[in-house]
Amino acid sequence: MSLVAVAALSTAAFAGTGSKASKENANVKTTNYKLAKKNAKVKVTEASKESKSMLTKCVYTLNVYNSSGQVIDTFTSQTYVENSCSGFFANCRTIYRHMLASGELGI
């Protein structure tokens, strides 16, 4: 299950910025366990990875600063992977950079 997240991160992420974003995530904590249809076949290959005991927890932090250089908010993205967190970090970085470049973070 967890590797699905990593594998599907790029596509699901960019798909999620459209209509789903309008939900105005009222809850500060959000978790999405519904896969987009186009990623369903990836899910099958990971069906046996249910236990988190052998997995590594990865936390990616986005620090937000104001113009005065003061930190005002942090966003943490957390998941579990089988091996190294580097793939997850790289995906998060790519997503945030893409969002920054397209002005989707309101910056």
Place this chain on the structure above:
Amino acid sequence: MYKYSLFFVFLLATANSYGQKLKALYEYLPSPMATFREEVYFQDGTKTSVRDSLPQPKPKATSNGDDEELSGSMSVTLDMGKIYRNIVIQKNNATQLLETRSLKGSNYLVNDELPSLAWNTNFTDVDTLGKHICHKATAIYRGTTLVAYYTNDIPIPAGPYKFGGLPGLIVMLYNEGANPHYWLLKEIEYPYTGDVPVNEKYINTLPKLSLENYIKKEDLETEERMRMMMSKMPMMEGVTVERKKVRGSVEQVYEWEKN
């Protein structure tokens, strides 16, 4: 007669020191993201602090970016609109001070009823910072602990931002906590012969706000921007996104927030 002469010389020296102007330049680091230049002027008991609106240019990075590629974090700076210099004017160490602050591209004159700083100077620590022999002092300030190092070499009760009231000039100051701010003394002109580059007439024409109203407006603005950002965060299978509000200013808890 000799005693009287000595006393007269002491009085003269004290009066002369009080009348002399001082200019101190501090480097202000609110976070690893930015460094600002802050000038402090002191004359006849009035302290004026002027912080640049723009951060100092960063030195060119020596690494090739590999560290960022490996790290699990990223930093972004929000554009909060046009920002102005932060000017703090405090007269005769009074608890009421005036400061200018920016919000949504406008400049405001903010009135702050500063709680008095009760400095604890009962420390034996003596450190040499630059060419100054410094003594440690601590004080509780709006939910945080200030740690200051002051020098008796310059008997001026001044320091950066809203801080002062010690027997000598503050050479270094920081607040304890998860997001410490640092002020480091870089240059001194004492006596200073120039003028204070602040136009009080202009400052007095600015729209006025109490600090409480200003902070509430600023918090609302920040909250709105962060909610917008949160709503645009991509939803990813198996990935939990959490938002954590942070008050990254020196002040952690204001007087009106205590109840």
